[in-house]
Amino acid sequence: MNALITVSAVEGEPRVLDTDLAAALGLERHRDIRAVIHDNRAELEGFGSLRVVTANPGPLGGRPGKAFYLNEEQALLVAMFSRTERAKEVRAALVRVFAAWRKGELVAANPAPALPNFANPAEAARAWAAEYEQKQLAQAQLIEVQAESAAKSAVIGKCSHVLIDM
Template sequence: MCRPEIEKPVIGEGANHAPITGLDTHERSKCMATNMTPTGGNGNGRLEPTSINGEPRIRDLDLAARLGFSDPHKIRNLIERHADALAALGISATVAETSPRGGRPGKAHYLNRKQAIFITAKSETPEATEITIEIIEKFDAYERGAVAPVDPMAVLNDPAAMRGLLLNYTEKVLALEEKVKEQAPVVEAYDRIANAEGSLSITEAAKALQCQRIKDLTAWLHAQKWIYRRAGNKDWLAHQDKLRAGLLEHKVAVVPDHVNGGDRVVERVRVTPAGLAHLAKKLGAPSSNGHTQH
């Protein structure tokens, strides 16, 4: 297996440092002096808080790597979608990042405790609960003084520390690549529903899950006792255990009554985001013949 190329940090006057936002003048000067400007990469998965303006924060790509994102940079799409909610949880600290390979500069986000927990919950990855606990423990340890803030220049000036950091990073990249291969169906399932918000009809859920035919999903839901029909009624309803689990919900709709005239009130079953995630994992595993199981 080929080992990944490790990008060399950009330091000194040749680095293309961009303004740091969300910080006061003193802290911007401090960050520039200690080369806090990231230089690309995919995050190291180590949730070590960095002090910015006196407040501990975690870099977005490090959090993404720890959460198991196949592409850690996708966490920034999640952050942008929830920018308003994150702003309500504290100042947005961002740093422009460049790469020695060139290309368009990116923007790294440094999240405080509440922001990191919020994004972890929104990621809906299998590791989210475990990582939430780890974030709380890391920030608590930092605030107790049990964890010293990371000094980037100290690492860069210590060959042994730098060598250990690079080796650790390489090992984590290789392990992550292997994990991505093993969990590809689950990763693809979560990617398909990453933008899903609110409940969906069965038809909409079938499209989101890329089912070949809508009736295939309906038949599966019926066979697995997610939905049922009352005698003499063509409308599908959710089984109580799926309602209690938050996988399905009912919504009241007013539809034309073509038999008696006027309108009638009906209950329509809908798939919640939690239900969609559950279905994505259930239906995303390839069978032995290479087709998707239903």
């Protein structure tokens, strides 16, 4: 179970990404864990501020959402509130992972992505350009995959036609 729970350093503090926690808990949709977070926000914020970052839904784009980086107490509470079949196992794994972090036995995963300083027009423009280029690349890859898929479907269609005619 520890392999499913990745700790990231956010401003030097160990945190767990809400979507990683959702996967460990067996929640299929990101919005399920985010509903738990929103419903219990006041209690969660009693254990520290909720670190929120803008999350890109995937390589093909879509509407950006919010991702939450939860500290130890917040992650344990969310696991408790989720009431899934795996919750007990996940809580135990969280305790072990954060204890290992405190003992220096873990190295943090990639840190949370930093938001650009939107007060700096040059930095904001670079961030926009990088996002735009990433979206263009994803769209080009999608077109390539669609063309390849259409070609394979055409071949399969011809093969099945031959089989039917025999």
